[in-house]
Amino acid sequence: MMFSESQFDGGSQIANSPATAAANRDTFGLVPLTIKQISEASQSGDDKSNFSVSGADVVNVTVVGMVSNIVERNTDVTFTLDDGTGKLDCKRWLNEPFDRLQMEDIREGIYVHVDGHLKSFKGEKHVAVFSARPVTNFDEITFHFVACIHNHARTTKVQKAQVDAENINSTPKTPIQNGTNGFVSTISSQTSVPFTLDGVKGVDEMVLAYLQHPANYGIEKGIHTDEVAQKLKLPSKKIMESLRTLENDGLIYSTIDEFHYKACEASN
Amino acid sequence: MDTSNPAVLVNGDLLRSYVGRRVRTVVQVVRPEAGGLTGRSTDEKQIVVKGQMPASLTTFVEVIGVADSAQSIHAEIVTNFGDTFDTSNFNQLCQLANGDFRHLFI
Numbered sequence: 001m002m003f004s005e006s007q008f009d010g011g012s013q014i015a016n017s018p019a020t021a022a023a024n025r026d027t028f029g030l031v032p033l034t035i036k037q038i039s040e041a042s043q044s045g046d047d048k049s050n051f052s053v054s055g056a057d058v059v060n061v062t063v064v065g066m067v068s069n070i071v072e073r074n075t076d077v078t079f080t081l082d083d084g085t086g087k088l089d090c091k092r093w094l095n096e097p098f099d100r101l102q103m104e105d106i107r108e109g110i111y112v113h114v115d116g117h118l119k120s121f122k123g124e125k126h127v128a129v130f131s132a133r134p135v136t137n138f139d140e141i142t143f144h145f146v147a148c149i150h151n152h153a154r155t156t157k158v159q160k161a162q163v164d165a166e167n168i169n170s171t172p173k174t175p176i177q178n179g180t181n182g183f184v185s186t187i188s189s190q191t192s193v194p195f196t197l198d199g200v201k202g203v204d205e206m207v208l209a210y211l212q213h214p215a216n217y218g219i220e221k222g223i224h225t226d227e228v229a230q231k232l233k234l235p236s237k238k239i240m241e242s243l244r245t246l247e248n249d250g251l252i253y254s255t256i257d258e259f260h261y262k263a264c265e266a267s268n
Numbered sequence: 269m270d271t272s273n274p275a276v277l278v279n280g281d282l283l284r285s286y287v288g289r290r291v292r293t294v295v296q297v298v299r300p301e302a303g304g305l306t307g308r309s310t311d312e313k314q315i316v317v318k319g320q321m322p323a324s325l326t327t328f329v330e331v332i333g334v335a336d337s338a339q340s341i342h343a344e345i346v347t348n349f350g351d352t353f354d355t356s357n358f359n360q361l362c363q364l365a366n367g368d369f370r371h372l373f374i
Contacts, residue, residue, distance in 0.1 A: 034372050039271045066347075084292050084332070085373050086271035111347070125269050138294075138328070138349040142358045145277070149361075149369045 030062040030115055032147040035086035038063070038118065038125055051118050051125075056155045061127060062115045063088065064135065064144040070108055077103050081114055081127075089126040090114055102132060111135040113144075150248070206232050207242040208263065211252055217266035222255035274374045275332050279362040280313025284338035291341060292332040294349055294358050297325050304343070307331070310359035319343030328353040 033041075033053060041051040041058060051058045065083030077092045094100050106112060112134050116127035135141060207228060210216060216223050229239040243261055246252045252261050275292040276282075283291065295307025295315050304318040305325065317331050319342055326348040333343035365373045 036271050036274065036374065037372055039269050084275040084277065086269065086274060088269060138330070139354045139357065142354060142361050145361055145365065146357070148372060149364055152369065152372055
């Protein structure tokens with residue numbers, strides 16, 4: 001995927017300094033979005049040419065969907081993309097030989113990756129396509145939707161972190177103490193706090209705190225997921241979800257196999 | 269832009285919550301039949317698909333159509349998804365797309 005971490009830094013800069021919005025436009029990467037998200041994108045900026053999804057500025061998008069209504073003209077090709085969440089109008093200007101060449105592979109009814117500029121015309125959004133390539137392995141479709149979810153989760157996490165930084169809270173947060181374990185860990189001492197989403201709040205923090213506990217952190221081969229589930233008295237499924245999230249966030253890693261995890265840092 | 273007719277990402281278990289609605293899922297073809305096929309969902313449930321099929325079927329197919337019962341779909345579009353497909357990833361995606369992140373999809 002072409003999206004990178006740097007775009008989120010760009011996004012958070014935008015939130016703090018609107019004056020640099022134009023200057024930062026060029027640093028944006030491709031944002032994976034569902035067509036539903038695109039339909040809900042609001043327009044921001046003085047010239048109303050910038051879009052905003054989940055609070056972050058979006059310039060270029062990547063979408064995966066099924067092609068229909070292909071209309072070929074001399075100077076451009078238009079088509080509709082349907083990703084199951086909505087239908088999006090796409091236009092590919094045929095400026096370079098590469099444009100024509102790439103569009104030859106695009107046929108009705110196939111799944112494609114579309115990368116392009118999000119634009120608005122007479123109130124309707126569409127994408128000015130600069131790359132359209134057929135999906136060859138259908139795991140790419142699953143991956144794209146997972147990437148949309150991931151992007152959304154990270155964008156909202158960055159914003160929450162900003163809001164929380166502005167409301168400085170000096171009280172350290174502690175996870176729910178389990179009476180039989182008695183382990184206590186102050187989350188505020190960690191450099192990166194896992195701000196989690198509604199519904200999964202406590203679990204990620206608890207799992208991370210358990211793995212960061214000095215006694216557990218010291219075990220080279222890592223802690224088995226069953227042990228985590230047992231000690232925290234939570235279902236394995238929830239533990240596995242948390243472990244995945246924490247691993248994706250770079251806070252923990254798997255060791256000898258996919259059932260053993262270790263934290264990247266110990267708590268104090 | 270048109271988001272009026274989305275197809276909900278479902279697995280075998282979620283199908284029952286969307287009877288009568290437009291859904292999409294990926295199944296492993298168990299048995300082709302006249303006018304359809306029997307498939308196994310990514311969470312190991314049986315799903316019967318009725319409708320027009322492609323001339324030849326790969327191991328996995330995506331079905332987009334209307335759920336007419338908790339175990340069957342009346343297909344509008346059936347697309348071959350090849351002989352390899354990560355079913356556990358897709359299954360998890362279905363759960364996420366119908367759970368915390370529903371608002372990104374429908």
